[in-house]
Amino acid sequence: MADGSEDAQVAAREVSRQRLVEMAADLLAREGREAVTTRAVAAAAGVQAPAIYRLFGDKDGLLDAVAEHGYATFLAAKHADARPEDPVEDLRAGWDLAVEFGLANPELYTLMYGEPRRGTDSAAFRAGMEILLERIHRLATSGRLRVSEDLAASLIHATARGAVLTWLSLPGDQRDPALLTALREAMITAVTLDEPAVHDASPASAARALRALLPEQTTLSSAEQHLLGEWLDRLTADHHEDR
Incomplete structure (x- = not known):
């Protein structure tokens, strides 16, 4: 009986934690980061503020959990094609998806990527990076990779992050979609070869x-x-x- 009671407590704790994260993410999206206070989040979730400290330690711990939630949301939108017809077009599509996620979720994306390494120890972040590394490895085995796989991952990640954060920093009337296209194609040029270095990829x-x-x-x-x-x-x- 004691084990069942403990399991129920753990389940209830996880439900409370998830609800607080979702309420914080909703406040972040609607009103911005300044609105995400422990008091406001607790009120939105219908709990007392001390519950946040018990579950997350402090406000920063809550924000880390929201960032992890963001990585999980982004991961759910990703699609990994194990055998794409064109690995370069597959890379373009993956880059576009990352940028579109950032533009659709500006406050969440800024929380995730605007500070070094926030939430990057989460399982969802690591799983997302694995999808990117698989795309890069397919480029390498097809003879289309210009640089090392590690450098390619850094370039792809940096250009997507830079594209979104730069776009979000611009006034609305200065946001030209040509900027995103130019950054994507600069990344493609830096990372890939026009023709396979080896036509028979054995x-x-x-x-x-x-x-x-x-x-x-x-x-x-x-x-x-x-x-x-x-x-x-x-x-x-x-x-x-x-x-």
Whole structure:
């Protein structure tokens, strides 16, 4: 019986927590961040203000929870196509979706992304980043990625965040959609290649292409070039043996 009582208390606590987060998010969307006070949120949720401190620690803890709620909402809107026809167009669509979410939810987006790392330890944020990393990896395996996968993730994330926050900072009569298009296409140019670096996206084909270019590079020492050359030759040889 005690276990059942404890489970009921935990469930009730989670319901109260979720309601407070939703009330805070609603106040944020309708009236802005200054309206999100512990007293106002408690009143909207029909509880006493001390409940917020018990559940979130303080107002900042409540705002962190609202940011996590925002990441979860954004994640629900994302769609990951495991086999897109065109990985570059898939990247464009994902970038557009992120920007559209920000423009549709300005106060929430500013809370999520206007401060360094708020809510970024949440499961929803990590899941959203995984979707982005999957998109980037598909670009890499198709031979269309211009930079490293880590740098691509930073560029895509930074340009989308910058696009939304810049747009929101502008007076209404200065918000030109061409700005968003230009930023998106600048990101595409920085991250992707017009044509695949390797048309046959197999390890052996990539190895052959890199092997052909190896003598022209100057970054590696002679010993490093030799060792890498052996590895690339082995990848190519293994491909022929498999066939």
